[in-house]
Amino acid sequence: MSEFDALLVLSFGGPEGPADVRPFLENVVRGRGVPAERLDAVEEHYQHFGGVSPLNARNREIISAVRERIELPVYFGNRNWYPMVEDTVAEMARDGVRRGLVFATSAYGGYSACRQYQEDIARARKAVGERAPELVKLRHFFDHPLFVAANADAVRAARSTLPEDQRDAARIVFTAHSVPVAADAAAGPPDEGGHRYSRQIAEASRLVAAKLGVSEYDVVWQSRSGPPQVPWLEPDIVDHIDALHARGVHAVVVAPIGFVSDHVEVIWDLDTEARERAEELGMGFARAATAGPDPRFADMVAELVAEHLHDAAPLSLGDVPAGGCTVNGTPCAVDCCRPAGRPR
Structure with missing residues (x-):
């Protein structure tokens, strides 16, 4: 049995009011050279819905359901909006968490879907410093x-x-x-x-x-x-x-x-x-609805956690290679899922 003392649910983040939209979008595209007019168009989409993304609320519902199914404390952090992952990992350190699992809310590989979450983990740990807990990202679950x-x-x-x-x-x-x-x-x-x-x-x-x-x-x-x-x-x-x-x-x-x-x-x-x-x-x-609100989704998260806590056998239906596990922000493969244009 492996020793873990927390689960971090790590997601993309979304604005929760009209004033949040522009700074959220600027966080999303920082360093990518996206023109202002493109941000204007996307901002209009958000304002069409009152400047509120449903994503944070849906993630809080998932977290509530997962808390009913596992014995670990569950934390919530985002890449692009509050609660920011750096703040959450600092909170985990203050709470005495030494080794945590990370469930990223993407089922797939690829840069934005997987490796960037690994970079989020590494960045947050670096910001917290030597008190930061060890963090292990759970595997892809597209074929669970x-x-x-x-x-x-x-x-x-x-x-x-x-x-x-x-x-x-x-x-x-x-x-x-x-x-x-x-x-x-x-x-x-x-x-x-x-x-x-x-x-x-x-x-x-x-x-x-x-x-x-x-x-x-x-x-x-x-x-x-x-x-x-x-x-x-x-x-x-x-x-x-x-x-x-x-x-x-x-x-x-x-x-x-x-x-x-x-x-x-x-x-x-x-x-x-x-x-x-x-x-x-x-x-x-x-x-069709997305899978997150289905009670079986929280059951699946609990099963992914059990693979590490109780050495439960991984369940999958497909034949396509998966990945996703990291320790201390080290990607599952050195050359895996680099963004286009970056040197290998």
Whole structure:
């Protein structure tokens, strides 16, 4: 049995009021050279919802559910907004935590989805100094049976909201956050051929579709933010709805497989833009819930923790390589998931 005395839930963060939006966005893009006009457009999306992202509230709900399932104290920290991870790790040190597990709210590999969380851990520990607890990041969970089951049931529930004559023929469309093609190519150790992020998205989609008994489905992308001359993963969800309509598809069920919880990119890109486009085309549209609110998601977190506390056997359904564990911020593989453009 390994000795751990806390769990840190580490997430992206989101604004909780109109005044938070701009400084939050500036935290997100710091050092990336994103033009101000792009921030203006994204800020408008947040203000459309009162300047509040649902993400922090959803994470607090997950934390509450996890606390009912494990024997460790559970802390909450974010990369881009309060509670900031540096402050949380300082709190853990003051509370006497010496060795903690970290659950990052992303199921996948890749730079932003995994390695950047490893960098967050290292940065927070450095800020706290020698009193900082040792922190071990839990593994990827895109193929965990409970994650797959929660997503499959969410698709079933969404499909049931369509008119009865559209349900059986509705196209299942899985969606995830797009990334630059070059970044995806770097997302994995060279002996795996890279592409860890998109391969894991594809595998999670395959597993959910198999659970549903569906053999034909699509994997598409959303929320790209880079300059048009830089290739990103495609097709975009709205463009894909146009293509499905041209093929005679009358209804779609959109499943945000790449996301654990609703946040503004989900409710803007899918519930607003994609839904509106489908309605313009006269197509039926249903959006599946994210997995985070499902009680099985907290059960899964408890099982991931038990792998370290009680040497429980890891559960997975897929064949695509996973990763994610770190000690003291050291990535699971030296050459894994570097951002595009950085030297290896």
